[in-house]
Amino acid sequence: MTELCRLDALDATGSLGLTADLGDGPEEIFVVRHGDMVRAYRNSCPHTGGPLEWLDHQFLDDEGAFIVCATHGALFRIEDGFCFAGPCKRQSLSGIPVRVEDNRVVLA
Numbered sequence: 001m002t003e004l005c006r007l008d009a010l011d012a013t014g015s016l017g018l019t020a021d022l023g024d025g026p027e028e029i030f031v032v033r034h035g036d037m038v039r040a041y042r043n044s045c046p047h048t049g050g051p052l053e054w055l056d057h058q059f060l061d062d063e064g065a066f067i068v069c070a071t072h073g074a075l076f077r078i079e080d081g082f083c084f085a086g087p088c089k090r091q092s093l094s095g096i097p098v099r100v101e102d103n104r105v106v107l108a
């Protein structure tokens with residue numbers, strides 16, 4: 001079982017960028033927590049393939065309601081990474097299956 005981070009490393013609504021080996025070597029990913037919901041995605045915007053965060057570990061909009069890409073402002077749903085606004089509308093982030101176990105976020 002691969003631990004990505006501790007659950008309490010994330011605010012109740014928060015995000016964390018990290019490097020993880022998903023099987024093909026190290027990749028930049030991020031973990032998002034919104035209450036009881038925890039999701040992880042590759043840090044690669046479908047628009048250009050570039051990273052999304054606007055500051056270290058900051059992947060959410062001001063209200064913490066959506067994932068935002070800092071480069072051109074695309075907005076993604078936290079629950080499934082679906083883009084509903086911006087230049088990559090109707091595309092999705094690449095999701096990474098995770099689960100929470102003993103206060104740890106682990107690869108599922």
Ligand code: FES
Pocket residue numbers: 045046047048049050069070071072073074086087088
């Ligand atoms: S690079 Fe993400 S919206 Fe353009």
